[in-house]
Amino acid sequence: MILNQEPLLSELPELHYATWAGENCATALACTILQAYNKPFQWIFSDNWNFYYHSVEQISAYESKHMNNPILWNAHELFGMNLTVLQEKDFNCLLEKLPQHKHLLISGESFYLPWCYGYQTSRNDYHMFAVQNYDEWNQQMLVWSIHHQGYVPVQIIKQSFERPGASAFAITPPVKAIQDSVLLRQLQITLDKIIGATTLNYTSGLKGLITLKEHLAQAPTPSSAYAMLWFVQFKDIIRLKVSYIEFLHYLQQHETSPLYQSIPPELVRQFMKAVSHFTAFRNILTKTVFNNSYSRVTVIRQLERAIEAEYECANMLEKYLLA
Amino acid sequence: MTTQIDNKRNSIVAIDSFYNVKGISWSEHQIHGSLDHSGDSIPGELLPSGVVQTYRGIQFQLPRHTTNHFDMVSCEGQTVPINARCDEIAFLGMSTFGDHTDFVVISYSDGETDEQLFRISDWGRLFFTNDLFPDEEIGIIFPYRRNIQGNKVPYLAGLSIQKIVIDKHKEISSITLPPNPYIFLASITLIHEHE
Numbered sequence: 304m305i306l307n308q309e310p311l312l313s314e315l316p317e318l319h320y321a322t323w324a325g326e327n328c329a330t331a332l333a334c335t336i337l338q339a340y341n342k343p344f345q346w347i348f349s350d351n352w353n354f355y356y357h358s359v360e361q362i363s364a365y366e367s368k369h370m371n372n373p374i375l376w377n378a379h380e381l382f383g384m385n386l387t388v389l390q391e392k393d394f395n396c397l398l399e400k401l402p403q404h405k406h407l408l409i410s411g412e413s414f415y416l417p418w419c420y421g422y423q424t425s426r427n428d429y430h431m432f433a434v435q436n437y438d439e440w441n442q443q444m445l446v447w448s449i450h451h452q453g454y455v456p457v458q459i460i461k462q463s464f465e466r467p468g469a470s471a472f473a474i475t476p477p478v479k480a481i482q483d484s485v486l487l488r489q490l491q492i493t494l495d496k497i498i499g500a501t502t503l504n505y506t507s508g509l510k511g512l513i514t515l516k517e518h519l520a521q522a523p524t525p526s527s528a529y530a531m532l533w534f535v536q537f538k539d540i541i542r543l544k545v546s547y548i549e550f551l552h553y554l555q556q557h558e559t560s561p562l563y564q565s566i567p568p569e570l571v572r573q574f575m576k577a578v579s580h581f582t583a584f585r586n587i588l589t590k591t592v593f594n595n596s597y598s599r600v601t602v603i604r605q606l607e608r609a610i611e612a613e614y615e616c617a618n619m620l621e622k623y624l625l626a
Numbered sequence: 627m628t629t630q631i632d633n634k635r636n637s638i639v640a641i642d643s644f645y646n647v648k649g650i651s652w653s654e655h656q657i658h659g660s661l662d663h664s665g666d667s668i669p670g671e672l673l674p675s676g677v678v679q680t681y682r683g684i685q686f687q688l689p690r691h692t693t694n695h696f697d698m699v700s701c702e703g704q705t706v707p708i709n710a711r712c713d714e715i716a717f718l719g720m721s722t723f724g725d726h727t728d729f730v731v732i733s734y735s736d737g738e739t740d741e742q743l744f745r746i747s748d749w750g751r752l753f754f755t756n757d758l759f760p761d762e763e764i765g766i767i768f769p770y771r772r773n774i775q776g777n778k779v780p781y782l783a784g785l786s787i788q789k790i791v792i793d794k795h796k797e798i799s800s801i802t803l804p805p806n807p808y809i810f811l812a813s814i815t816l817i818h819e820h821e
Contacts, residue, residue, distance in 0.1 A: 320727075322747070322757075322759070324725055324747070324748060324750075324751040325724055325748075530663075531663075534663075538723070538724070575727060575743070576729070578727070579726070579727055579728040579729065579804070579806070582726060582728075582806060583728065583804065583805045583806040583807075586723070586806050586807050586808040587806075590662060590700075590807045593662075593663035605805060608805075
């Protein structure tokens with residue numbers, strides 16, 4: 304059996320603010336699939352301004368601990384692109400599904416994937432990639448991953464897939480177009496997310512940042528375990544906020560944007576400042592905990608800069624929405 | 627303080643008094659480095675020590691790194707005196723734990739300030755993708771880096787060059803670096819276009 308179809312996915316879409324090096328494999332796949340179907344992929348970043356303080360152990364980019372990847376959720380909500388989980392656990396059975404779907408997505412263990420950072424070193428770490436064009440004669444398949452595009456021996460994919468925790472998905476192509484009303488809704492969601500909320504489960508946005516500041520003001524020097532935990536959790540928060548700025552860039556600079564050249568550059572710059580101040584806060588906290596030079600005053604001062612920048616983001620966005 | 631080099635197109639900015647991290651290591655000589663909390667460092671054998679080298683047509687003063695003294699600047703909002711005019715400022719550096727975007731503040735002798743976007747890639751970015759920021763160029767590529775145990779880690783790494791454009795009619799009194807300690811600088815050079 305040889306399937307030789309036109310590759311579905313080609314180049315990674317061009318980014319103007321965020322970088323693919325900072326993005327994860329599922330996001331890169333979702334964006335590349337949307338681009339292949341001529342959809343403005345930047346919209347899937349349009350409600351990513353997230354900060355949720357659940358507890359001192361759980362400060363995250365996600366409203367719920369069990370939340371799915373918000374990017375894939377947005378691809379479904381905004382464009383109708385769905386991923387259907389396939390039940391097959393045996394790779395040969397999965398191959399039989401390929402002709403029906405042309406291409407499949409696989410979340411396989413990185414340990415077996417030579418293009419992954421965790422190759423031969425990291426267990427229980429999963430990487431999402433697309434496969435198509437099974438070449439039975441040469442025992443290879445065409446792979447599209449954020450880090451690698453080209454033919455790969457089937458054995459590698461099989462090993463990576465036949466692991467506990469691995470899974471495969473079929474794609475329902477994105478068919479919906481963005482409605483005009485969505486723009487206002489997404490910008491209003493961003494404003495609400497910056498202002499934040501207090502619920503039984505978390506405080507979010509500015510309210511969450513202030514809760515974090517109050518914790519740091521009262522707590523002793525964080526342990527290196529806490530610093531490491533926050534570092535990883537803040538990484539996700541920063542990644543999503545950076546991708547939100549990519550959306551603002553799209554709105555401002557892309558000809559297909561409904562707000563082409565009408566978003567004030569100062570507004571975009573203010574969001575950049577908010578992210579850079581928060582990133583600096585994370586790095587100052589981590590560095591000083593690990594080299595035993597932690598200064599509560601210095602760390603809190605930098606967090607206050609991030610908070611002030613977020614207040615200004617809210618003010619500017621509110622004025623823009625009212626105008 | 628700046629030192630003009632023979633070709634008069636570049637002036638080296640003296641930043642050695644701002645070195646605050648030992649980022650370059652020599653494991654065979656027991657000279658350990660650690661850029662950040664991971665303990666990774668630049669292998670000394672891959673970077674000339676204490677000489678002026680040209681990358682992308684720009685001359686940079688590389689740090690002397692064959693001792694245990696600090697050899698790179700971890701950005702913590704330091705204000706570096708300049709007292710010179712130029713067309714552009716070039717930074718040879720890198721970031722760790724992500725591609726970082728921040729701001730540098732250019733202070734002019736007339737009292738005005740200009741806050742400019744400053745973007746620099748993670749030193750391992752070339753391992754993941756082939757591109758850098760649009761306004762950035764590759765300076766030096768290392769085929770490996772060194773981990774906290776002093777072992778070679780075979781992942782491509784590097785230093786990149788970031789340039790910012792300056793009002794050439796005004797004298798710069800100083801540059802204030804970003805407050806992000808995971809942005810690292812090895813060298814700063816002023817670029818003067820020919821008259």
